[in-house]
Amino acid sequence: MELYWVTEWGYIQHLAAAQIERAMNQNPTTSRLGRLLELGWDHACDAMFVADCRTGRLVDVNPAAERLTGYSRQELMGMDRTLLHPEDERGAVQDAFRKSIADGRTVDGFHVQRKDGGRVPVSISSSEGFDADGLLLAVGVIRDASELERREHLVAVKLERDQAQKELAEALSAVVAAITTGFEMRDPYTAGHQRRVAEIACAIGRKMGWDEDGLQALHVASLVHDVGKISIPAEILAKPTRLTPTEWALIREHPETGHAILKDVPFRWPIAEAVLQHHERLDGSGYPRGLRGDEILPGARILAVADMVEAMACSRPYRPGLGLKVALKEIESQAGTGLDADVVRTCASLFREKGSSLAGWDQR
Numbered sequence: 001m002e003l004y005w006v007t008e009w010g011y012i013q014h015l016a017a018a019q020i021e022r023a024m025n026q027n028p029t030t031s032r033l034g035r036l037l038e039l040g041w042d043h044a045c046d047a048m049f050v051a052d053c054r055t056g057r058l059v060d061v062n063p064a065a066e067r068l069t070g071y072s073r074q075e076l077m078g079m080d081r082t083l084l085h086p087e088d089e090r091g092a093v094q095d096a097f098r099k100s101i102a103d104g105r106t107v108d109g110f111h112v113q114r115k116d117g118g119r120v121p122v123s124i125s126s127s128e129g130f131d132a133d134g135l136l137l138a139v140g141v142i143r144d145a146s147e148l149e150r151r152e153h154l155v156a157v158k159l160e161r162d163q164a165q166k167e168l169a170e171a172l173s174a175v176v177a178a179i180t181t182g183f184e185m186r187d188p189y190t191a192g193h194q195r196r197v198a199e200i201a202c203a204i205g206r207k208m209g210w211d212e213d214g215l216q217a218l219h220v221a222s223l224v225h226d227v228g229k230i231s232i233p234a235e236i237l238a239k240p241t242r243l244t245p246t247e248w249a250l251i252r253e254h255p256e257t258g259h260a261i262l263k264d265v266p267f268r269w270p271i272a273e274a275v276l277q278h279h280e281r282l283d284g285s286g287y288p289r290g291l292r293g294d295e296i297l298p299g300a301r302i303l304a305v306a307d308m309v310e311a312m313a314c315s316r317p318y319r320p321g322l323g324l325k326v327a328l329k330e331i332e333s334q335a336g337t338g339l340d341a342d343v344v345r346t347c348a349s350l351f352r353e354k355g356s357s358l359a360g361w362d363q364r
């Protein structure tokens, strides 16, 4: 009776080379099958080991087994099959073989001990059957799992990194929330201003095609852009009359103070830099550094427009709001000089277009 083994990976394997040879000599059909089996045996990527079940010794191996172990066929023939594995796995590997024979499943977590001492992670599939002479043989198909293990390791490292980044992002969001809450208690006007600026800035960014990550950066930068005002006495911030030059000088320090507060926070984006630049103007007329054109971050340009619209349109403790119309007129008058023309155009269209995310914003 011919006897074949079908492994989990679909390999059909004839057990004994002698049996194949006999089959090839018998009739054309078995001869063709025999050749196919021989081809599979010789060219399989997976190592195949045939062992005598009574002695546990190898009676045949394929070329892939030589490559996997580093031993020649001659060296492997007659070897106790458990010696293919590291000493600390030999007891368990016997059980694994039996388990695989019983339920036909592949067993992972073992290694092959190579002749040069290297350990190769492997997956093992095993089966049993009698050969033509009635000898019970065990066939082990052993697959090199190094690449799989390497990929699994990379996936695990990536998952770990993603998790760490997520936790860091959550921690930073909590820090931003704490800063804005603290601000709210001391200066509710500025806190409300920052929230509205965040809404406007993100709407502009979205319409200009910024991706979600960029929008998140804009949101965070907007929520803290005036955090430097924390060092300004509340009575100056809320002063209903004209500020003195000294008071103005103090107010103009807030981008640098904000930068100093935020520069060591490990944001994924240049938040501190955007905060530092939110009063810069393209023509160099802004502060604190008088930056020009491309020296100013795209996020800071959006922030500048959103900040100006909100500051003019809404009420302050020291004056009523001037209204959206006046605010839009003002930013449009500075488009292409102090302010980024694309940002101004996008901002104005968002407020004016019916059904846009900022339509009716001043009526809320």
Ligand SMILES: [Fe+2]
Pocket (backbone or CB within 6 Å): 225, 226, 254, 278, 279, 307
């Ligand atoms: Fe500001």
